[in-house]
Amino acid sequence: KSRVWWWAPQCFSAAAKRLTQSLTPLPTGCLSSLGTRDTHRYASLSHALQTQCCISSPSHLMGQQYRPYSFFTKLTADELWKGALAETGAGSRKGRGKRTKKKKRKDLNRGQIIGEGKLIYKNIVYTHFICIPVSFLPTETYEDFDTRILEVRNVFNMTAKEGRKKSVRVLVAVGNGKGAAGFAIGKATDRTDAFRKVSTHLILLCLCFYPPVFHDISLRFRRTHIKMKKQPKGYGLRCHRAIITICRLIGIKDMYAKVSGSVNMLSLTRGLFCGLSRQETHQQLADKKGLHVVEMREECGPLPIVVASPRGALRKDPEPEEEVPDIKLDWEDVQAAQGMKRSVWANLKRAAT
Numbered sequence: 001k002s003r004v005w006w007w008a009p010q011c012f013s014a015a016a017k018r019l020t021q022s023l024t025p026l027p028t029g030c031l032s033s034l035g036t037r038d039t040h041r042y043a044s045l046s047h048a049l050q051t052q053c054c055i056s057s058p059s060h061l062m063g064q065q066y067r068p069y070s071f072f073t074k075l076t077a078d079e080l081w082k083g084a085l086a087e088t089g090a091g092s093r094k095g096r097g098k099r100t101k102k103k104k105r106k107d108l109n110r111g112q113i114i115g116e117g118k119l120i121y122k123n124i125v126y127t128h129f130i131c132i133p134v135s136f137l138p139t140e141t142y143e144d145f146d147t148r149i150l151e152v153r154n155v156f157n158m159t160a161k162e163g164r165k166k167s168v169r170v171l172v173a174v175g176n177g178k179g180a181a182g183f184a185i186g187k188a189t190d191r192t193d194a195f196r197k198v199s200t201h202l203i204l205l206c207l208c209f210y211p212p213v214f215h216d217i218s219l220r221f222r223r224t225h226i227k228m229k230k231q232p233k234g235y236g237l238r239c240h241r242a243i244i245t246i247c248r249l250i251g252i253k254d255m256y257a258k259v260s261g262s263v264n265m266l267s268l269t270r271g272l273f274c275g276l277s278r279q280e281t282h283q284q285l286a287d288k289k290g291l292h293v294v295e296m297r298e299e300c301g302p303l304p305i306v307v308a309s310p311r312g313a314l315r316k317d318p319e320p321e322e323e324v325p326d327i328k329l330d331w332e333d334v335q336a337a338q339g340m341k342r343s344v345w346a347n348l349k350r351a352a353t
Helices: 009-022 036-052 077-084 191-198 241-250 265-277 282-289 331-337
Strands: 146-159 163-175 180-188 202-206 217-221 224-230 255-261 293-295 305-308
Touching (some): 163 191, 163 241, 163 265, 180 241, 180 265, 202 265, 217 265, 241 255
Antiparallel strands (some): 146 163, 163 180, 217 224, 293 305
């Protein structure tokens, strides 16, 4: 048996009017703070339908009472997150627990589409290893590049709102041993995020020439002084441990370097790359002077070896020699040349036993 629903005209118009005034869209997230406070409008709509309208339903159907407020819906997402992150209470007001690891607030509705489930990102692989620069051409592969971690350091920054803010800084150097090398800096609050940012902040320098060191280089980067000297084949690398690592990535096998002043790893790396990239090649020097560039070696005696020749016309007059050459001298080199630099243990004799 079926029963008929009957409506009074006046009740229908009043209920329809209240329905249009109180109807609001449902919230999209399970912890949305916008929709939980608007359920009183649906309560007023339910009261209007119960008092001004009469709906008759079959006897075999069962109904369940709906309560707009419950334990799970009476608190908003902001209030729940304050309790989870411990942003309220006596401890936060007194400034306790500032140096502990701060919890991050997560968006629980991120990646949720109604009817589709979780949002899946295809063709993306997330790893915790240092990534080689992304290949923009299908024929490019970076299999011959090697990566070395120079420094992983915790740095702090004092802010007015957050206080002592901690972050992790990662310094990485890459190279193929054939003249192409670079370095990258990654900085984030988490170590994993810092390693991920390293692959997107790479500064690559192509030093594709041989030999990589043409002449002696003396430079100053901030408070770091670096003095590099070209050495013959078989001399090896006698320098700072970070410079040895970078030189092996570049392809330099013989060099002497002296570091004085600050030994900050970041300043040391930047200064080394600046010095190698700004040096003058033999061909550039020959074109600039208009003369042949020769090299004198001990095994060849007084016979000079022509290293580079000018591309244009050869100048006939020689390079003028200044009476007082403007050369920046190093006091340690002057002491060594004049025999003044001696060890304090030079005159020490072992006692006879």
